[in-house]
Every structure is written in C-alpha cells, then in structure tokens.
C-alpha cells in the first residue's frame with residue numbers, strides 16, 4: 198500500500214513499552230536499560246517497524262504477577278523504595294536484596310520497571326496464543342534468574358515463567374532455550390516438576406582463578422532436573438556447560454546439534470528463546486568470543502523449525518553490541534538482510550562510531566575485542582554432545 202510491503206512468510210510482532218528505558222540500576226551497575234533505546238533506534242533506522250506489528254503493552258498487574266510469584270514478595274517489591282528500604286530488615290535480605298554483591302539494588306521506579314518488562318512478555322505470549330503472530334519479540338524481558346520469592350542476578354520478576362505459563366494454556370509442550378552466557382536457573386527451577394516444559398540452557402560454567410564459580414554456579418551437564426523417578430519433570434532439563442572463549446564455529450555446531458536433537462525428540466508446540474547478548478565477544482561480563490551472526494544463527498536455527506516462537510532478551514552488557522545483535526535478530530525474524538553500513542541518521546550514532554565502538558558498521562568483528570583464550574577443545578565439545586544426547590534418553594520413559 199505504502200510501497201513497503203510486508204515480506205510474505207512470518208507474522209512478526211514487536212512488543213515494546215519505551216518507559217522501560219528510563220530506569221537506572223545505579224551508575225556502576227552493568228545492567229543498563231538504556232541499551233534498549235539503542236536497540237530501538239537501530240530497528241527504526243533500518244525501517245524494520247514496517248515489517249512487523251508493533252505493540253506498546255501495558256504494565257503487568259499484581260494479580261498477573263501472582264500467578265508465579267508469592268504475594269508477600271510482590272507486596273515487598275511494590276512498596277520498597279531507596280528512601281524506605283531497611284537493609285537490616287530480615288525480609289530485605291531474604292528476598293534477595295542487599296548482601297555483599299548488591300546485584301539487585303532497590304532503585305527509583307523499580308516496581309514500574311518490573312511490571313513493564315513483564316507486561317511485554319505476557320503481551321507477546323498472548324499474541325502467540327491467539328495466533329496473531331508466528332514470532333513475538335520482547336527485547337526488554339528475559340530475566341531468567343528470578344525465583345518465586347527471590348530477586349537474583351539483576352532479575353526481580355521472572356517474565357519468562359509468566360509467559361510460559363500463558364503459553365501452557367494453549368500448548369501441551371513448551372521448549373525453553375537460553376543462550377544467555379549465564380545458566381537459566383530460575384526458569385529451570387520453576388518447571389522442575391513438569392513434563393510440559395523442557396528447559397535447555399547453554400552457558401559458561403566453571404570456577405575462576407580465585408576459586409569463585411561463574412554466576413550462578415549451577416548448570417553442569419549432569420543437572421537434569423529432579424532425580425526421583427516418580428517426578429514428572431525428571432529428565433526435562435538439559436544443561437550445556439561451556440568454558441571460556443568458545444568461537445563461532447564451535448558454538449554453531451554445538452547449538453545446532455543439541456537443539457535439533459531436543460526439538461526432534463520433545464516435539465514442542467511452542468518455543469521460547471531467551472537470546473541474552475552477554476554471550477557475545479567483548480561483553481563486559483561474558484566470557485565467550487561469539488560474533489553477532491553466530492549469535493543470530495541460533496535464532497535462524499530455531500525459526501527454521503516453524504513453531505510459534507517467543508523471542509526475548511536477557512543479559513548483554515556492552516550496549517552498542519546488544520543493540521546490533523537484537524536489531525540483526527529482529528531482521529532474521531522478518532526475513533530481511535541489513536546492509537553493514539549503519540544508516541547515518543541514527544540518533545546516538547556516536548555510540549557506534551570510532552574504532553573502539555565498532556567503526557559505524559552493524560557487523561564489526563568481535564573476536565578481537567577483549568579476547569578470552571579458547572579453552573574449549575574439539576575433543577571436550579564432542580564428549581559434551583555425546584553426554585547431552587545420552588541425557589535425552591531419559592525422555593523415552
């Protein structure tokens with residue numbers, strides 16, 4: 198009608214409430230909701246908004262969040278402010294606030310922030326449920342560490358669990374895949390007793406030089422959920438522990454082989470992909486050496502199975518590369534290729550310019566940025582895949 202036609206094929210929806218951008222965890226905190234501003238600017242600059250249905254979802258309500266989270270946790274979360282917080286209050290520590298690391302600070306507008314990103318994941322799940330979309334995207338969500346009564350690892354409300362619970366009203370089997378560099382422990386724990394959700398997480402696992410485990414310290418290959426044979430959830434989790442510095446070809450092979458086997462065996466009727474961008478090379482917290490297109494290969498691979506797909510964000514601590522990756526993956530969903538030269542009219546173009554910021558292009562080489570030595574040998578990875586496929590035999594009965 199207007200010259201720009203929707204490409205035939207997938208109906209993609211983009212669920213985004215811009216109010217999420219204006220929240221700050223604190224100036225030295227690595228989680229920057231501002232990375233979502235950059236992502237949106239790239240998506241708009243490439244004209245991708247004409248190829249998708251755009252939604253500005255309302256914040257989730259207390260009642261909606263209560264489907265997974267405990268009432269007393271939610272009431273604490275909804276009332277606490279930097280002014281009234283009492284760090285020596287036992288409730289404060291028991292709900293995951295304060296402590297040594299202060300991964301989960303109390304900041305102004307916290308409740309607003311969590312209801313916005315959760316509302317967007319629920320809106321995306323809703324679109325898949327009523328078949329208005331084949332692929333629904335929420336880059337502001339993916340906060341996979343939150344537990345029903347505990348904030349953990351920058352995550353307060355588990356929007357992924359809430360979205361999967363909605364998908365379960367219309368789907369017999371939901372597959373959850375997590376390529377954030379951290380283990381998706383909160384989602385795994387929430388569904389540990391269910392055979393209707395299979396959780397698959399790829400992540401860095403191991404102990405550093407100083408004896409500290411990489412956060413959250415769980416997700417070894419032998420962690421497959423409950424061991425009680427009477428538990429329905431037995432064998433419905435698969436964890437792929439990876440060492441520092443994994444490269445594009447290794448990761449693509451690992452992802453394709455293992456994910457393919459899980460999809461074929463479990464045969465999900467919907468898939469949720471948490472696409473945390475902290476698995477990229479040069480991430481402030483991550484340890485891998487992936488380039489943007491290798492990360493996007495995971496989205497392409499999952500998309501190729503043609504199941505209803507919920508694509509959500511997650512970690513990602515080098516904002517310019519988070520934006521590049523999620524813009525690329527939005528294009529993968531709608532089925533277009535983007536030119537490497539960034540459109541010159543982008544607000545905040547400076548964030549992408551200069552050799553240290555990726556030289557004004559969409560696909561800079563991230564291998565050379567703060568490289569981690571590759572500790573993954575072909576032999577280790579083959580053994581890992583063999584063990585992973587072996588673990589899947591639990592699904593047979």
Ligand code: ZLV
Nearest residue numbers: 225226227298300341350351377379412482511512513
């Ligand atoms: O990306 O780094 O390692 C989803 C997600 O998966 C820890 N927390 C805790 C346990 C004891 N440590 C604290 C060590 C701090 C090291 C310095 C930071 C600097 C400022 C603020 C936070 C961190 C930090 N925290 C780096 N890594 C952590 C992890 C939590 C990682 C959450 C990943 C979230 C959105």
Ligand code: CA
Nearest residue numbers: 375377379399
């Ligand atoms: Ca992961």
Ligand code: ZN
Nearest residue numbers: 377379475512
């Ligand atoms: Zn992460």
